Amino acid sequence: AQSVTQLGSHVSVSEGALVLLRCNYSSSVPPYLFWYVQYPNQGLQLLLKYTTGATLVKGINGFEAEFKKSETSFHLTKPSAHMSDAAEYFCAVRMDTGRRALTFGSGTRLQVQP
Amino acid sequence: KAGVTQTPRYLIKTRGQQVTLSCSPISGHRSVSWYQQTPGQGLQFLFEYFSETQRNKGNFPGRFSGRQFSNSRSEMNVSTLELGDSALYLCASSARQGQTPLANTEAFFGQGTRLTVV
Numbered sequence: 001a002q003s004v005t006q007l008g009s010h011v012s013v014s015e016g017a018l019v020l021l022r023c024n025y026s027s028s029v030p031p032y033l034f035w036y037v038q039y040p041n042q043g044l045q046l047l048l049k050y051t052t053g054a055t056l057v058k059g060i061n062g063f064e065a066e067f068k069k070s071e072t073s074f075h076l077t078k079p080s081a082h083m084s085d086a087a088e089y090f091c092a093v094r095m096d097t098g099r100r101a102l103t104f105g106s107g108t109r110l111q112v113q114p
Numbered sequence: 115k116a117g118v119t120q121t122p123r124y125l126i127k128t129r130g131q132q133v134t135l136s137c138s139p140i141s142g143h144r145s146v147s148w149y150q151q152t153p154g155q156g157l158q159f160l161f162e163y164f165s166e167t168q169r170n171k172g173n174f175p176g177r178f179s180g181r182q183f184s185n186s187r188s189e190m191n192v193s194t195l196e197l198g199d200s201a202l203y204l205c206a207s208s209a210r211q212g213q214t215p216l217a218n219t220e221a222f223f224g225q226g227t228r229l230t231v232v
Binding site: 034036041042043044045046049090100101102103104105106107 | 118120147149156157159162170172204206220221222223224225226228
C-alpha cells in the first residue's frame with residue numbers, strides 16, 4: 001500500500017522568501033502525484049500534478065514541484081512567498097492499479113510573516 | 115463550467131441521528147468520491163461511485179453509505195451518528211473512461227459539508 005509523508009506540520013517563512021514543502025511517498029511503483037492547497041473553510045484546490053514525462057512540474061500561483069524517483073520525493077517550491085500563500089498544503093498519491101483512491105499526506109500549514 | 119457543489123455547507127446533528135449529504139459533480143464527470151477530513155485522522159477516503167455503482171471503499175464502518183444517481187449526483191448517508199463523525203466531508207469528481215478511472219487525472223473538490231455532532 002502506498003503512503004505519503006509530509007515533513008513538517010507547520011512551516012513559517014517571511015514574505016518574499018523561498019517556500020519549500022517536503023513530500024515523500026512510498027510505493028512499489030511510481031505513483032501519480034498531486035499537490036493540493038486548502039484555505040480555511042474551503043475544499044481542496046489542485047496546485048499541480050505529476051503523471052509522466054518532465055519531472056519538473058509547474059503549477060498555479062507560481063508553485064512548482066520536482067519528481068525525484070531515486071529519492072521518492074515530490075517537494076513543492078515557490079521562489080518568493082506571498083501573504084496570500086498562507087494555507088494548508090497536501091501532497092497526495094494515486095496508483096494506476098488497485099483502489100485508485102487518493103492517499104493524502106497529513107498536510108503542512110504554511111504561515112507567511114510580513 | 116460549474117464546479118463541484120456540496121449541500122448543505124454546515125450541519126449540526128445530535129448523536130444517534132442520521133444525516134444525508136449531497137454532491138453534484140462537474141458536468142460530464144461520472145466518478146464521485148467522498149473523503150472525511152478530521153484534525154486527528156486527516157483526509158481519509160470513504161468511497162467512490164461510478165455509473166451508479168460503488169467501485170471502491172475505504173475502511174469505514176457500515177454506518178457510512180452512499181449512492182449515485184443516473185445524473186451522477188451522489189449522496190452519502192451516515193446513520194447512528196457518533197461524536198467522532200464530526201468532520202468536514204469532501205466530495206470530489208473526476209473524469210473516468212469506461213470501467214477504469216483515469217488515475218492521472220485530478221480530482222476536483224467541492225467546498226465540503228461541515229458536520230458537527232453534539
